[in-house]
Amino acid sequence: MATEVTERRFAETYLQLIGLSSKADESKYHTPSTYDKLSSLGPSLPAIKAELPRQKSGQEDNVQKKIDMSIKSIKPPHKFSVNLSQVDGSQTVYHLKTTLINEATDLSTKDIKAGDLKLLLKGKVIQDTATLSSLTDESSVSLMCMVSQKPAPSASETNSTGEADPSDQIPVEVKSLSADTWSRIHKVLVEDLRSEPAANEALKKLKKSWD
Template identity: 30%
Template sequence: MSTEGVSQREFVNKFLTLATLNEPIISSSYQKPLQDVTTLGVALPALKYKYNPKRTRTTQQAGAEQLETSTPVSLTLKSIKAPRFAIEKEFVATDTILKVKNFLVQEAKANNASEVKLLLKGKVLHDSSILLDLKTEKAVITVMISAGTSAAKKDSVPVAEAPADPETPISEVSAVLTHLPWHEIEALLTNTYKDKDTSEIRALVERLKKGWEMTK
């Protein structure tokens, strides 16, 4: 068929008309048996790509870590001292130990986080640690709560001074302390130490007087 003097559009229309006049030899659902396939088509050049197994492992590890951080961690917070309690709470793996302590403060188990100490198998857990470091999805945490200084101040009751006897004037008390009955003291010592000489008893009383005067 000559295409001279025929536009491109007319050529396409005539070609499609001729192509649809006869039924296709191969149906649209035709499948060639695999054993009859001798070639896969034009051979493609080898792909110039250097395989890096470390990169694959790093990607897999990052995906695993992301999965771990989103995994919830169930904790049983158990106090072994009075007041005893056991609370089950679910946290996120990225939550810190300090957040767990603040939760106990919100539950009115302690006045502030500094009074709370958390232990796992006898090991103290630090505030900056995250629950992912526990390497478990369930754990029983031992809770120890110490009384804070503020609570101690609230519980302490000031001891009131004993009031003086209103019937005893202060002047009389001072007079009694200032003028001691030295003669009676000397007589008492004489009766007690009968084997001593009278001069020795008097010398002892004089020393007592001097010592008393020095304390004023």
């Protein structure tokens, strides 16, 4: 009942308001089809004099970014340390490997290919397709490098080169790394990662991959 009274009062009040309003000329009102007849859209805001920041694409950042690279070997028999200055951030890790081979004499003189190298950042292997700018937000980065051992040549390959039969050669036993070697590797990891726990974790992964 209360609702009916309220609706009735609302209707009566609405009708009174309509009666008080005078009918305006339709020419004073505009619809979307007559917006072109408006003489003014109201007061205009002052122009902004400050230059708005321009958003750069990821590709532009890669091209402009330069990175200083420090790469060290961590696994014998190869031993090298290469520093590369102002490397384009748009380059891929694979391209960096080819540059590293040309710069490190220990690699270029031993027929090492890019596929034989593994670059690590904080103990994790970096994919060849990754761009250098994606590795760090800083202007420099330190990487570690592992060189895969080449498989021993098969009997047919050895005989085809005119060398002695493998059965006549003294077999070479591949020994595990000594504790002293692992200690030196751990020292390099601590210097690069600047964190004892991170170095311990990286060393653990390296030992696992070596075994």
